[in-house]
Amino acid sequence: xxxxxxxxxxxxxxxxxxxxxxxxxxxxxxxxxxxxxxxxxxxxxxxxxxxxxxxxxxxxxxxxxxxxxxxxxxxxxxxxxxxxxxxxxxxxxxxxxxxxxxxxxxxxxxxxxxxxxxxxxxxxxxxxxxxxxxxxxxxxxxxxxxxxxxxxxxxxxxxxxxxxxxxxxx
Amino acid sequence: xxxxxxxxxxxxxxxxxxxxxxxxxxxxxxxxxxxxxxxxxxxxxxxxxxxxxxxxxxxxxxxxxxxxxxxxxxxxxxxxxxxxxxxxxxxxxxxxxxxxxxxxxxxxxxxxxxxxxxxxxxxxxxxxxxxxxxxxxxxxxxxxxxxxxxxxxxxxxxxxxxxxxxxxxxxxxxxxxxxxxxxxxxxxxxxxxxxxxxxxxxxxxxx
Numbered sequence: 001x002x003x004x005x006x007x008x009x010x011x012x013x014x015x016x017x018x019x020x021x022x023x024x025x026x027x028x029x030x031x032x033x034x035x036x037x038x039x040x041x042x043x044x045x046x047x048x049x050x051x052x053x054x055x056x057x058x059x060x061x062x063x064x065x066x067x068x069x070x071x072x073x074x075x076x077x078x079x080x081x082x083x084x085x086x087x088x089x090x091x092x093x094x095x096x097x098x099x100x101x102x103x104x105x106x107x108x109x110x111x112x113x114x115x116x117x118x119x120x121x122x123x124x125x126x127x128x129x130x131x132x133x134x135x136x137x138x139x140x141x142x143x144x145x146x147x148x149x150x151x152x153x154x155x156x157x158x159x160x161x162x163x164x165x166x167x168x169x170x
Numbered sequence: 171x172x173x174x175x176x177x178x179x180x181x182x183x184x185x186x187x188x189x190x191x192x193x194x195x196x197x198x199x200x201x202x203x204x205x206x207x208x209x210x211x212x213x214x215x216x217x218x219x220x221x222x223x224x225x226x227x228x229x230x231x232x233x234x235x236x237x238x239x240x241x242x243x244x245x246x247x248x249x250x251x252x253x254x255x256x257x258x259x260x261x262x263x264x265x266x267x268x269x270x271x272x273x274x275x276x277x278x279x280x281x282x283x284x285x286x287x288x289x290x291x292x293x294x295x296x297x298x299x300x301x302x303x304x305x306x307x308x309x310x311x312x313x314x315x316x317x318x319x320x321x322x323x324x325x326x327x328x329x330x331x332x333x334x335x336x337x338x339x340x341x342x343x344x345x346x347x348x349x350x351x352x353x354x355x356x357x358x359x360x361x362x363x364x365x366x367x368x369x370x371x372x373x374x375x376x377x
Contacts, residue, residue, distance in 0.1 A: 010203035018196035032199060039206040040213065089194040101194060120191045148184050155187070 004043055013039065016056055019121040022088055023057060024064035026113050028071055034063035054128040057118055061132060104154040112147035119144055313374055344368040 017035065024031030038059045042049075049055035088102045105113060114133060118124045126144070130137045178186070 006203040006207055009206060013199075013201050013203060013206070017199045017201055021199050022196040032201070035199065036201060036206065036209070039201065040210045043206060043210040087197055090197055092194065101191065116191075120188065121194075121196055145184070148187055151191075152183060152187055 004045075004048070009039070009043065012042075012052070012056075016053065016122070019117070019123075020056060020060050022121055023114070023117050024060050024067075025088060026110060026117060027061075027064040028068040030067060030071075031064060034060055034067050037063050051128065053122065053124055054131050057122060057124060057128075057132045061114075100155075104151055107154065108147055108150060112143050112150070115140055115144050116147045116151075310374060 020035045020038065021031045024034040028034060038056060041059060042056070088105075105116065108116065111133065115129055118129045118132060119126070124132070126137050126140050129144075130140045133140065135143075
């Protein structure tokens with residue numbers, strides 16, 4: 001007998017599903033499996049988790065790590081998993097740089113990527129992220145700003161074309 | 171009045187980047203609550219799929235196997251016991267025969283001997299060879315008591331009598347000169363192999 005109703009579950013899937021898949025994608029090549037296993041675990045969960053978002057991200061993180069570990073046994077190019085994965089974001093007509101964002105985010109260290117995704121697309125608070133990644137709030141805050149700073153450096157040639165040419169020739 | 175364009179602060183730049191990032195929408199996923207619930211129910215119905223740990227042992231099969239092993243063991247033990255029981259009269263007869271035989275032989279051969287303590291030894295002593303040895307020993311004792319005193323080295327065990335050669339042959343070998351004769355020492359006592367002991371031996375054999 002499921003503990004959760006289908007309607008509530010569907011709302012949770014619609015609200016957190018895409019961001020959770022993006023979050024799981026930071027570890028493994030089959031993030032949908034990690035997220036699906038998380039939903040199934042949520043159905044059987046008793047009692048119902050109080051902090052739903054943090055619980056979802058924590059569970060997805062653990063599942064994705066397990067899947068990544070199994071994937072690493074089967075192939076040796078595990079480090080290229082994030083680069084070789086399909087599109088992370090929906091194509092945006094108003095923003096032609098979607099692919100560039102994905103490429104730059106993929107270049108970030110994994111912990112910074114994880115915190116960035118949880119903060120921007122998962123909309124978790126820094127305290128919740130700290131619980132998920134098992135770090136202090138200040139450490140999470142610092143890593144997040146480091147990720148933004150690095151992304152900004154990587155995005156400069158795109159957002160400021162003049163900067164791309166460097167010193168102007170006389 | 172034209173105002174100077176203000177350089178965006180670091181926090182403003184960060185917020186701008188965050189805004190740009192937040193505009194990106196993660197790729198949608200094709201998951202429905204109905205599918206999740208169905209998969210959950212399927213796993214409840216088949217615990218072996220949902221529970222990916224090591225399979226639990228089949229206790230019923232283990233118990234049946236153990237019981238069958240016990241039954242086979244009991245059958246084997248009973249078979250062996252029955253076969254032993256069927257051979258028991260023969261074995262008992264053999265045992266009785268073996269137990270009675272020495273007594274009968276002892277009584278027949280040497281009724282004066284204490285057959286209850288050492289029946290086998292008595293039988294061994296009653297062989298003709300031992301009788302000869304006993305006779306020789308008696309002769310030797312008589313010679314010792316009647317003849318001159320002997321040194322300990324001149325005593326010859328009676329078993330030599332069984333392998334005794336003709337007297338003249340022994341004398342021939344004993345009188346042969348050795349390859350490197352050593353000087354005779356008057357202090358030497360007669361030993362086995364010397365002329366005195368040989369003479370004594372010959373006398374004993376002839377007596």
